[in-house]
Amino acid sequence: MTESRPHTLFSFGTLQDEQVQTALFGRTVPTAAASLVGYTTKPLVIVDESVIATSGQDVHLTLERRFGATVEGSVLHLSDRELAAADAYEVDDYTRRRVLLASGETAWAYLDAKPLRSAARIVIAGDSIAYGRCDPQGGWAARLAAAHIAANEIEHRVFNVAIPGSTLTDVREQIPALLAPRHPDTIVIAAGINDSAQPLAMPEDHRDGLAHIADTLTSLAATAQSHNARLVVVGPAWVDEARTHDYEGLRFTQARALALREALQTWCVGNHVDYLDMWEPLRDKTELLVDGIHPTPEGHEVLHRHLNALSS
Template sequence: MNDPRPHTLFSFGTLLDERVQKTLFGQSVPQTPAALAGHTARPLRITDPEVIATSGLDVHLTLARRIGAEVEGAVLHLTDADLAAADDYEVDDYVRRRTRLSSGATAWAYLDARPLRSASRIVIVGDSIAYGRCDPQGGWAARLATDHIATDETDSRVFNLAVPGSTLAEVAEQTPALLPARRPDTLVVAAGINDVAAAGNGQLRLEESLDTLAATALTYGARLVVVGPIWLDEDQAPAYEGLSFTLERALLLRETLRSWCTAHHIDHLDLWEPLRDRPDLLADGLHPTPEGHDTLHQHLMKIAL
């Protein structure tokens, strides 16, 4: 027999209000006290008139990361229809993501739609593009680190652990051992050219690696953010033995990442458009020039920070 309330949703704000619940769900819903470790709350101005009418408030709260902090709230036990109604209620500033509660259990929660804006400690894993090859300044990751740390020199950290030549399978295998000492709240996985090049028959089978990375992030209470791929210039791409860099495979990778992230409610930061049809921003058809990395960084600033 199926559980009639299969979804658990952590809330600390207006969804706990009985009046809001009756408006959204038609009744009060069962709830259990819970807490979310490693988080704090900050105000968010709401402009949607329907949301303001339902809650009676034009300022709601959103979650931000902070080591040692904890947000008290409750887990709501919801039906499929309840969860859909909650999704409709939340404004575009929020997205529903899986979180790990202080108890160790997991539940949905509504987080900042810009996945790096609420982060405190970020770990970046991936290949040579995330590493910053062809850019003495360290690529888009180093630029992101500069901006992120500038917001809070005391608590903000960015650890770039990308290794040139890595595939997602290798990243998925190596990442768990890298995380405990860094205590990340956000895990950025840059998926790029090596997964494209290694697909011998043109088919990408990345889901298992992505599933592993998602489970790893959740184990450490970190938010998974998948980044990439970038556009490549097939005509200028170098030829390596056993590897094939083609636009067709790059597009397949892009769609695979996008589809998987959508299906699993994982953040996907698409880096395709900023360099599309701009071979002048690629050093060798694959790796961005310093100007290319700066273009990627500016794009990330607009959609993630």
């Protein structure tokens, strides 16, 4: 029989209440004071009657990013069964993600289910599509930046450090030096199709990017966590294979792009990391792609609207 693993969960709300713990877990659980830096709280109206009945409250708290702020709370020590019960208790507005406590330890916490809705300072890294190539307005990333900054010009920032041609391996190597001066609370990694590309002239030492996606994402997640930032992975957009041909010594196919998409989704689900799927908005809309790969300005607008619906 597999033994239950211990879990630490940071709570800033009703899970600290002994009556709620008893109702959910059948006991009061070991608890210690803790704090979470870089966050503040705001009220969230609850409509789930079962949650209201358990907590006795129809307004709970949710976390929002704010540079320099601190939320006081408690760390709960839970078993597998108890963590599953906590997951079932939280409404769909929340999702469980890893956070870095003021003590330097990591713990689970329930964050806003839409990863950019609670963000303040966002760094975007990726390839030419995230960079905004083929769009004088800067692509979906520039549209995201404009909307995000307009919502709170004083506290919101967006830094696009995408470089055309980059793979996830390139991003992993480039991004650590770029983070400290920008103080990000959210890091958006736009995993474009460069990781799925196959060189036309295959060198003997060719390292297939698809085979190393999990290791690369694990490294990026560790980098994000070290900066107390939430990692958000944006998947590849649809590829019109009939128009890509051979591009700068590389070949792009739908099969490889879909394999990249599946690998990203699988890793994100298994590691409780946000994944935003960008495949469907441009599917079969070849007129929204300049060359079968890069979106037109209209294509970037479609991607931005889709991303906004998923994340904010």
